[in-house]
Amino acid sequence: MENKDISRFLQYLKLERNFSEHTVEAYHKDILQFTQFLKQEGLDIQSFEYRDARNFLVRQYNKGLGRTTVSRRISALRSFYAFLYEDREQNPFSQLVHPKQKKYLPEFFYEKEMALIFNSIDMSKPFALRDRFILEMLYATGMRVSEFISLSVDDFDMSTQTVKVLGKGRKERIVPYGAFAQQALEDYVQFRNSRNVTHDYLLINQQNGPLTTRGLSYILNNIIKRSGADGHIHPHKLRHTFATHLLNNGADLRTVQTLLGHESLSTTSKYTHVTKEHLRKSYINAHPRA
Known part of the structure; x- marks a missing residue:
């Protein structure tokens, strides 16, 4: 397997x-993990067969990888083979069954x-306006962090209180936000304009550079620690909270689907x-004969 084949495949995934x-x-x-496996087993991509694919699958489980990771790896290699050998009669990964995914309930914060x-944000701190804006906007829109950190000021329409979000597959959607997020945005933009920022990204770090995903996670974790709220936070937890609170308060599923992208x-x-479990617990706690 040559590096140019991998590069062409990655370009195909991006552009097409x-x-x-x-x-x-x-x-x-x-794919890089797969190439290591081929070297260890003394195989090459042309002679690789279904029985080798099964052996590869077993090796993934023996490494302790989760079902989601293994399933994605199968999809990646199945697509890679199909890209390289369009006229190949049998893709060695096409017969592998995707592992059943564990069902889990998304974690979220109660209101x-x-x-x-x-209330835990210390507004006397220099970057408090930024931190409050991050929290308000993620909770108000349910954006993915990757979507959020790539935004510029021009992506916001303050007159209609909406933001233009570029989601997965470069699909664009318009997401509304409320009055609290609007005020936090206005205050933060004023703070950002007072600093020597030389790029178009809306979110900045303490050196005025673009804020990274890791930096945003660090900010959120510090906010949670100060609040005394139970559990840990990851940026996606605010996305889960956004969706759960909308459904708990009467939003329909199609609307939430559109907002989440x-x-x-x-x-x-x-x-x-999640909402059904929330209703069940509320019922048990409130009904005298539950």
Whole structure:
């Protein structure tokens, strides 16, 4: 397998399949892991067969990889083979069955917890306006962090209180936000304009450079620690909270799907399990004979 084949495949994923940078990077790592396996087993990509694919699958489980990772790895290699050998009669990965995914309920913050978190921001700190804006906007829109950190000021329409978001597969969507997020945006933009910023990214770090995903996670973790809220936070937890609170307060599933930028309604429907569990617990706690 030559590096130019891998490069052509990655370009194909970006330009023709419109895969996100995150997915392309993950597929790249999967292929590199596969090339290591070929070297260890003394195999090459042309002679690789279905029985070898099964052996590769077993090796992934023996490494302790999760089902989601293994499933994605199978998809990556199946697509890679199809790209390289369009006229190949049998793709060695085409017969492998994707492992069943574990069902899990997305973690989210209750509304009282969110109030604690907002109140924990020390507004006397130099970057408090930025931190409050981050929290308000993620909770108000349910954006992915990768979408959020790539925004510029021009992506916001303050007159209609909407933001233009570029999602997975470079699909654009318009997401509304409320009055609290609007005020936080206005205050933060004024703060940002007072600093020597030489780039177009909206979010800045303490050196006035673009804020990274890791930097944003660090900010959120510090906010949670100060709030005393239970559990740990990851940026996606605010996205889960956004969706769960909307459904708990009467929003329909299709609307939440559109706001989150999900292609499939089944992806959004996992939040209905959260709301059902929330209703069940509320019923048990409130009904005298529950």
